[in-house]
Amino acid sequence: MTQVGEGQEASESAPQVMTFGAPTVGEILAERYELAEHINNDSAGRQVWRGVDVVLKRPVAVVLRYPGGDSAMEMLQAAVAASRVIHPSLVGVYDAIDEGERAYVVREWVDGESLREIVAEEPLDPTRTTTVAHAVAEAVAAMHATGMVHGNIHPGTVLIGDDGRVVLADARADSADTRETDIRAIGGVLYFALTGHWPHAEAGRSNLPDAVRDPAGAVAAPRQIRAGVPAYLDDLTMDLLDSRLALPAADVLAAELGRLDSATDEPYYEEAGPLRFLSGPRDTGAAVDPGGPRSEPQRATVRKIAAGVAGLLVIAVAGLVFGISALGNGGDTDDTAAPPSDVPATADSDPATGSANNGKPKNFAISANQVRIVDPSESQRNELEGADAVVDGNENTGWEPNGYKSANFGNLKPGMGILIDLGQPRTVSSVQVTLSDGGASAELRAGAADPGSSAAGDEQVLSSYKRVGDPFEAFDATKMSFTDFDPDQKYQYLLFFITEMPRTGDSQWPFKVGVQEIVVAGLS
Template sequence: MTQVGEGQDADESAPPVMTFGAPTTGEILAERYELVEHINNDSAGRLVWRGVDVILRRPVAVVLRYPGGDSATEMLQAAVAASRVIHPNLVGVYDAIDEDERAYVVREWVDGRSLREMVADEPLDSARATAIGSAVASALAAVHATGMVHGNVHPGTVMISDDGRVVLADARTDGNDSQESDVRAVGGILYFALTGHWPHTEAPLRGATAGHGRAAIPDAVRDADGALAAPRQVRAGVPAYLDDLTMDLLDAEIAPPSSDVLAAELARLDVPAEDQFLDNSGPLRFAAEPGEEPSPLAAAGGRKVAIGIAGLLAVALVGLLIGISTLGGDDKDPQTNPVAAPSSSAPAQAEPPAAAVGPLRVRDVRIVDPDSKLRDELDHANKVIDGDRDKGWGTDTYTTAKFGNRKSGMGVWIDLGGPHTVKSVQVSLSSTGATAELLAGTTNPPSTSNGDKQLVQDYKKTRIGQPFEEHDGTTMAFDGFDADTKYRYLLFWITQLPPNDRGYQIDVQEITVQGS
């Protein structure tokens, strides 16, 4: 398994690496991480080792750079930022340490292969390529929801585990990176998965340039004018809708969608073949070809018509994808296509502005504790929404992770004051190792033991996304909301506490809700 962050082996002509601070097999870093095997070096000169966390007895990947200090600042800062985002399609970051003579990042070990290695055998079929693109876009949506940028999306940082999990590794942002370049890189991932060639987008990605070392990625096929050949021109059998989506993402003249919109659309396409109800007229398309029925995202005209694309995209995806925006005007016929061409007998109407997506105001918050008779842990719930991540509500300290085997769990109940389209919920915690889930409901029983029991029973019927089990970060990001559902009441439900030096306890520092 190549755990290399850059997606490239070091150039064979690279100068010798300095030996001061060089690691050795069997060495234990920070009195915790034992180095077992040197895997490879990446194109940035970092060393990647397979290691073992001798305390938790789990395999880890250790990415070292020496010397440390100023030369490792960007690597460490990116690792710290990445550790705050927990998502099933992001590699978990466990630790980041600077020892001056060397610095290293400890992250999750993934048994499997990188996308670069997988496609080296042969290009992927459209279903597998779509699934991988969907996972990468979903990971980026979680990163972008925090305001951060990944900045290092390419076939070497997309990893596929032996059990089929797709994860994105090794964020490496700098001033030239943007969320838009991250999204366009998903087009590069799709292109590479379908053809085995890297399209070298307008902002080429580090470690993926043609001709670099023995592990170079083949350049894309181009015509005499240098124009990029579409996947369908390189390989037969690529569906038209996937071909169009890929090329639109790579086209600098067409504004790309946001990562959450792209993630929602690719997730909609990523369904088993037996459940596939899509036709090739195309889900996410930016323009229609002659003779085809335009998709709801198509602009009138050819592929290169870019004017108004971003506005049409935001409006047309209302209710179809993830409901991140809403249309005004209650007097419109609900059956009317919002982007259909106006009839000859009626003047064209300008589209109403899309509702802004941003933080939603939490109107009320309380602690849910159905198994307590004393109910003495209910104070300070308002601290989870006060904007101060250094202060929050905390549980008592228990003798076991399961609340001393006396409770099924505890939670924070949130009232948004009315129904809203919700995009994501982020929960900041005081430490790692908790197990929790996000639930939703429509009832508001009284804040009593019986009322809390009824609330938990009702809300457990609607889980948002997947639960986090003994997670390795201090932020949980839930983004599995139904695009066609309005939410008012949410419940962050803790089922297992992490250990500390006194027992088992957790603080919920801050909860933020994004939506419109």
């Protein structure tokens, strides 16, 4: 299995780290930990090994960092803090050693696979999803009870043992992490387990495929993506990802997931539904449109537990009240999934309801003369036609550059892209790009002007435009969503720029990718 490195999400493409005096199989660290097998390098370059504690005769995972000293202080401090929390759903931390030229952390070895690896083959069924999320929530609750924050919850740090045990590994909280980000990430774990996608904007950026979104950038619910997801699990997942709603404490969430986990075999379970978070929108100072998406929590009142349904708990903590739908509720009991619409919203209507947009993001109408190809190459500029096809509303048409011998455009240029002129400065909420194939690396940039289509002008665009959010690296899906826009800033010129192309199988020109459609949403 992939035993992720301390505090980092493992990446299959992470480069090998060559260090002087690197460890070898059979070497014994601290006169106790024998290295047996190099497993992988994490995305920060730390080496992950399977080892054996020769004193206690048990397998261990060893995470080595070069060098040690001050540069390894964060890793060591996180390990020391994590070692103080003992819980069956937390990976045990056994040792943390700094040798100066290197430092390493020794922790429990888990025979099994990460949630990321398991879901790569097939999303989990609702019952197993609930069990996994329950264990993660209990682990987080144990950490929060001691005043700690985990700060690194994602499908790569959720490990599922061959014996069925679910454990959370590699805490590494920094100043940006809070209890709230941990709870949101549990919502992300639920969403990923059910759909195979990770909601970047809501749960934290990752090299996993982003959540499926509508043209306005809103996350599609699991029930819209996959048939058979129960309403109670769909609601719980989306509530945890909804920034307008107050979040429960970790122990409250663990109790609710425990109730759902233990009740899966009860005949009343499907009918009764879950306890819900009914405290309404979070106090952010902004008005919440009662008619907007997922407005049910704002309209709901505390629902009573149906008579005869034993064992259901009503928990109230810090003003968070849970309720349950009455058995006779005429609400959503249809488990038939509705597929997400691929039709972009009109410029004056809501994509979900068709009603007028009252201050909500909408898709901008972009004409052919507002887009052009950017190619910062002095010698080869013969791929500048066809940009109009990326804004024609048809994902079956698009722009495609020539094929190349290597992913990085044959080392001829840093990449190619499409510049979009919105006509005037606008408040942008999302940019969704549909590609012909997965596996591309790309980024979004924004600038103040378009110097014109020429090699010099395109080089100026690339050097002066600033990146919006994080880039996508070898993204294994075809829809990229960029949502990290400053709400107080207006944007007119946007550049979607491809830096690496995937292999398509053509033996002569094997690397190629097309841009099928670009949809920009925001406020006029």
